[in-house]
Amino acid sequence: MATVNGYQGNIPAVTAEAGTGSKKAVPAAKSGDTQSVLKRLQSELMALMMSGDSGISAFPEEDNIFCWKGTITGSKDTVFEGTEYRLSLSFPNDYPFKPPKVKFETGCFHPNVDVYGNICLDILQDKWSSAYDVRTILLSIQSLLGEPNISSPLNTQAAQLWSNQEEYRKMVEKLYKPPNA
């Protein structure tokens, strides 16, 4: 199928980018800092839980507060309405000075998301600031769904189709697989 091929065409460049990103993130911080990272993540979790924002959520995996699972739902009046996407967030040891790695776990047909779920979002790369937190990341990704950046697409097919919202909606529905546990 042509569409599928086209869809996969973008992969190499992105994985390379993600690879370098992870190398940057890994460097071990001093053990004294780990404590403060833990604290920061815990308070972010508390803030996120208590904020009650609808449509975004995230929670650390059972044994590791550096790995979170996130969930965002497509906003109303966008082509993604009624869909739900699972994300994974992995925080570096020197968070919040480096951004977390965020990926879609659920396939998402979106101009700025590739087939492996990698996301092209400025605040997750060069525009990162330690003032951002899990909540703002999730909110940014949620709004990115409705307002893609067509000029630098990871998924060119999606970027081309974006202009035709009706067709796009059909495509989203066709490719959408609801996440399960």
Place this chain on the structure above:
Amino acid sequence: MFLEILHWYFKARLEELSKIMDGELNEENKYVDKDDMDLDEKSKNRIGEMDIDEGYCQGKFTENNQLVRNIGKVVLDLRNLGFTSMAEDAYASAIFLLLKAKVHTLAGDDYRNSVLDSIKGWIQVTLVFVNAFFTSLSNITVNLTNHAVPLQFLNALLSYLGESGTFENHSSGLKSPLASYPSSFYPGIDTPFESLIRWKLRLEYFAYETLQDLRIAKLFEIIVDYPESSPAIEDLKQCLEYTGQHSKLVESFISALKYRLLTAGASTNDILHQYVSTIKALRTIDPAGVFLEAVGEPIREYLRGRKDTIKCIVTMLTDGTGGNTNGSGNTGDSLLEELNRDEENQENVGLDDDFNTDDKQAWTDAQCWEPDPVEADPLKGSRNRRKVDILGMIVGIIGSKDQLVNEYRVMLAEKLLNKSDYDIDSEIRTLELLKIHFGESSLQRCEIMINDLIDSKRTNTNVKATISKQSQTGSEMVETGVSLEIIDATIISSNFWPPILDEALIIPEHVDHLLSDYAKRFHEIKTPRKLLWKKNLGTVKLELQFEDRAMQFTVAPVHAAIIMQFQEQTSWTSKNLAAATGMPVDVLNRKINFWISKGIITESLGTNPSDNLFTLVESMVDTSKSGSNSGNSEELLTGDEEGEGSVASVEDQIRKEMTVYEKFIMGMLTNFGSMALDRIHNTLKMFCVADPAYDKSLQQLQSFLSGLVSEEKLELRDGMYFLKK
């Protein structure tokens, strides 16, 4: 058949003997003539004649001795006829029956006296007599000074038969713990004497066992009146030491507990009391605490299932003097006494007011205190060490002292807020005592609360001092008739107090002015601190003047605010009044009941069914109705009739905590789809660490989750929880 006749015969003889003895003790020589006659009738097997030298015996024992000898002859004849074992069975069982009856009459239902000594004495006396009697038969001169029944009889038998061996293979099946005493234990004593001792031991054992069974059957009652019934407990302890049948006690007592105490009808206070008494009583019997552990478990288990357990315990701990709590009158003293007694024991003086020594003592104690292990050696443990353990066991019911301390904090807050005179001596004392047991750090917040009160007193005086200065320069406060003088503020550091319920309340304007003036002065003294009034807390003393009477009340601000509205306007509809006082109509309707019940306001149906009309009763027309309340009755503030306090209760706090957990649970289920109970529990433990940290048990979580399931927020399938969509 023959055995029965024999049994009956011995029994009859013994009863007779016993009667004679009793008679002798009371009124001597009552049965003199009857004796011989009866013997002739009943003892058909009797042959031979008496050959004892009566000179050894005092006159009043003659009949006994004759009787004994007659019996002895019967036994001897039976032996000669070849009925040895049968005869022994018969007289042994007769003796035991008699002993049993004796124990029962002595012990009865009186737990306030120790009966063991009298029973022992009874046996002992018997022994002396028997000994004397025996030796008399052996032609050894002994002065006969005492006497008693069973051993007398036995000894007569022994001496008459002139042997002892038979008694060792006696068939009664009882085993004396001392049966194996080597005869060398009594050097120089000949064999008949040894058998006498064996008989004595057997009798004692039997007596102990009988008494023990009797007491165990009634242990529940005995423990109910524990401090008074301690002699009975002491008896039981000795009996058990002798018989070693502790397990009987445990089983019987547990079943009595289950049947009589651990029922829905018993109040938590009563159960706790019985528990404390049980601990104390069983500590006496079994200092190692092993059996107490077994007996206490069902009670603890049951108490854990009751909601008000913690509250009751804290009330018991703190309410030695107050006595105005909702608990029944007899409770509330014991645990505080427990605390006090410790203190007094440690200082060897029963001092009441000397707080300096208390402080010091408390400090040293707090430093060296450590929990008693269950298997602690009781012989080393002093009295107060054991008392500490009682508290430990009480706390053990709840599981953690944190919960108890939390509940105490709420209760303390309630108490302190209702104070109007800064008199907190008893609270300080209780706190100091609690600190000994629970450690300084866990009660730190409570200490701050107490200090707040002390500071309040000082600040209050300071603020008032500024008034008097100003009023000398000429003040404008006079017009309202009330001045700042009448306000006493309790200034609290709200961070350390339990959450305080905020109720909307509009207080009358001039009072509000006073309050803000007070706050201003406070700010001047204590810059940069500002005073924020909790207008719904505290107490108001007011006097109501009517056409024909004046009444004084001490009430909550809510009540005062309500009644002050009637100053200008004698009749209000509930909606208007609610608006004027700034509270919801339903709250108003509840609060105004206070004044209705005092006969000061009447309620009548207004035009609108939901809008009732309240009218002030100006003159005391209906004297019969409010007669009991008339005059200057000083009504004590009893909190609120509905039992709601000004401080958020522990349940409310828990509910609040639980909503945090709910969000976490929702969060994790959103991201993980479905989770088992265990995993939710572990995840909460791991990540819900901020204030309030997750500290619930798996069971608590489960019941909370099933609550969410019934609210249709969650779904439970195959042991996994899902979000309900």
